[in-house]
Amino acid sequence: MRQFEYAAPKSKEQAVGLLGSSWSQAQILAGGTDLLALMKDDVVTSKRVVNIKEIGLSRMGSMGPDTFVIGALARLSDIAENADLRQRHPMLANVVDEAASPQIRNMATIGGNLCQRPRCWYFRSGFGLLAMKNGKSMVAEGDNRNHAIFANDGPAKFVSPSTIAPALIAIGSHVTLVGPKGTRTVPLGKFYRTPKAEGEREHDLQPNEVLIEVVLSSQSGPPTLTAQYEIRQKAAFDWPMSLASVALWMDGKTVKKANVVLGAVAPVPWVSQEATQALVGKPLNEQTIDAAAKAAVSTAKPLSRNAYKVQLTRVAVKRALMQAAEGARG
16 A cells, blocks of 8 residues: 555544545545555555544434435444434335445445445456546446446446445435535435546545535425335345336325436436336336336447346336335235
């Protein structure tokens, strides 16, 4: 590991002041479950590491009947065990409880999970976020079994790694960021972006900003039905090959509003407008669910070695909706 300066601020203001105008100047240390591995492998380098564990960002609780706030430093294990969250958003609590392994959940934070870097083996091997060589994509011409089937027309072909972000986007969430210019709020769905050139990041987070909290709140109120279905190679801790998170607002037996968010299939958590259109205004029955699952993958563009993901994604959407429907019948 390269030599670096270590700082441990006691306030958000101090933390922001210790960050720099570029990622090479400073990196934020939260749970440390990902950053330290990246630095050891020389994938990420930084002159300074800023430990934010002591700046008071681990609070968690309700802020009214329709709003729940989770501090960025809240550990995944604590989130999963929070009784209020389990009552309000059981799907999210279950998703967090199944993320990573018990050992990692006891260290990892929600902010770190949302800001984690891609698991793309080209990126992790030091070839950069876009993995370009001699002007060509190494991914397009190489082993792309685990890469994107949506939004892969440009140079970015990695997949967004968080299994928690799709659930948060589906139920309605935003993040609060603080920097030298003050505080700003970003809908979580817009926090993720697809880089177009080397040097661009996959998050709407500046090098001198800190993500301080996640706010669960929807203008439509809490969803009536929710579910997330992940397809993994093994049931134990593993990165999913595809997942679908669904949130439905019902008017009796009719879907009034729907969010269908896919994971592990695009450089960002992928909001399927096609699936939403197939659901809204219709009863949540077998025919509607099957049509929505097919619609969800209607615009997929697999790479040379990952066409299998199209079928997996269709199945993930169908099973997530079936689980949500079981909740309606229960």
